[in-house]
Amino acid sequence: MIRVVLALLFLSTPAWAMQDPREALANPAQEQRAQALFHDLRCVVCQNQTIAESDAAIARDMRKLVRDRIESGATDTDIVNELHRNYGDFVLMTPPFDPRTWILWGMPLLILGVGGFVAVRSLSRASNMDDPS
Incomplete structure (x- = not known):
């Protein structure tokens, strides 16, 4: 019996790691833009993790903010500038010279x-x- 439970837990683990479908944008092009931005922005509480990789609450909030701004029509530059203004150079994975x-x-x-x-x-x-x- 324990083997069956362990097997079910092991097989269901990838489902736990998946993104919540309610978080994704309905428009695939917008979601692709959001994903690209997630990899360019650093989580401000994690050690060198992008907000795409981080499970921290602040990273979830930053992902939500990026998606909200994309839905409202903001450009990628506007979004990055807003986060840069709020969090400084540290939020950028490649800070400017x-x-x-x-x-x-x-x-x-x-x-x-x-x-x-x-x-x-x-x-x-x-x-x-x-x-x-």
């Missing part, structure tokens, strides 16, 4: 360049000292 943080991104290259210059210069000095002429 910010000139205020260029040093953060450029510093490793600068350090690597200076280190390479120092290494080449010290190696050339060492080889010049080894020459008897």
